[in-house]
Amino acid sequence: MNNSVFFGALTVAGLAAGAAAAGTLDDVKARDQLNCGVSTGLVGFSAPNANGEWEGFDIAVCRAVAAAVLGDPNKVEYVPTTGKTRFTALASGEIDMLARNTTWTFSRDVDLKFEFAGVNYYDGQGFMIPKELGVSSAKELDFATVCIQTGTTTELNLADFFRANNITYEPVPIETNAEARQQYLANACDVYTTDASGLAATRATFDDPGNHVILPEIISKEPLGPLVRHGDNEWGDVVRWTLNALVGAEELGITSANLAEKAAGTENPEINRLLGTEGNLGEMLGLDADWAQNALSAGGNYGEIFAKNIGEDTPVGLARGLNAQWTDGGLLYAPPFR
Incomplete structure (x- = not known):
């Protein structure tokens, strides 16, 4: 009798956790818009241009996630946050994710109850x-x-x-x-x-x-990256693997210029899995098979996004440094798409 009560309680807890986890992905789809927390303005990373359109290295992550989930990188509402207000905005649900040069630390991960989806810029x-x-x-x-x-x-x-x-x-x-x-x-x-x-x-x-x-x-050490709320595992997977898709595509030689050609099918099984011509990675994420194609079409791979927004040929003028691929002596390393 006690066992059945115990297992019953576990089932209820499991269902509640499942409902919470499914929440944000379903909300974003139903709203048909991603609410992305960004900075109040940091040139190259997240700032409005002369036409009032947000652009930058962190903005590219928001756009890639919107494209992966909704098929359109422009379906984003940018919510400017300060160092003080950013965590409240995320915890309260005002934003779905934060992409705002935010450092991954122990207390933010554990005590503030957030989930970092990875690192998009290794800084100090x-x-x-x-x-x-x-x-x-x-x-x-x-x-x-x-x-x-x-x-x-x-x-x-x-x-x-x-x-x-x-x-x-x-x-x-x-x-x-x-x-x-x-x-x-x-x-x-x-x-x-x-x-x-x-x-x-x-x-x-x-x-x-x-x-x-x-x-x-x-x-x-300032590992900067996007984050979501704790308990939001399904949504966390979407943000994490969208970032990984941008990083992994660069390593695999997928660019905005050859994306359509690679998406037609290649000899490389990992490229095929990533771009949805083999396997069912999109289905596992609750997304369409071409989720990663959509993410990459938003602004190219990680290297293209870096070069365009903050690279050595921009006014910000940053070298890749630690943010080079692991194959080039940097720290960037996407787990396998399989």
Whole structure:
């Protein structure tokens, strides 16, 4: 008797968990729109262009997920969030996912109850200063005033770094990157610290970027990536494997230029499984067979997205570095599509 009650309770719990997990994917399909949390504006990563259209490296992830699920990369509502508001927006269901240069940490994963879907940019925290200060190392920043975004890992890393090096600083708290840029250029702070990619993106918007130096020290690990709510496993799989599809396609040599040709069928079984001409990966995700084709048609593979938005030929000017494929000495590695 006790056993049957126990198993009955398990079944109810299982059904409840199943209902919760199915929620977001069903909601997005029913709404016919993805609500994607992004930054308030970081050039190259997520910012509105001159026509008011959002674009950038993180925006490309939102677009790829919308294309995979809804067949159209334009079916996205972008919700700007700050370092402080982003987690509340996700936890409350205001957004379906967050794609906003957010660092994967233990407490965010475990204590805040989010699920990181992977890493789309391996980063680290750096420091930017006016060249005229003549400082060549972050360890020379004793008594500096530092612009810092509240509610970020940057805040904690900064305190750790200065304490470890027995130097002091005065924080100038700011909410958004735009505010940091304004305060820094107005000399309200000597230093701006955030992820090195964010510093490069911000510097690219200056009238005289050459007058500002990003110091050599990288003081932290900042694996940045998209995230969803805990218990949202089915939706988490969709976001995770869409990101993996962008990364895996680059390794497999699938580009926006040859996508149609590869989608007609190839000699490589993994390409065929990814693009839906063999197997049933789409069905496993609750999506159409051509989900990955749709995701890749939104903006190309990972390398194309990187080059277009933040690569060395853009004003942001970032080298691939750690974000090269594992086959080229980087950390990018998509699990097998099988």
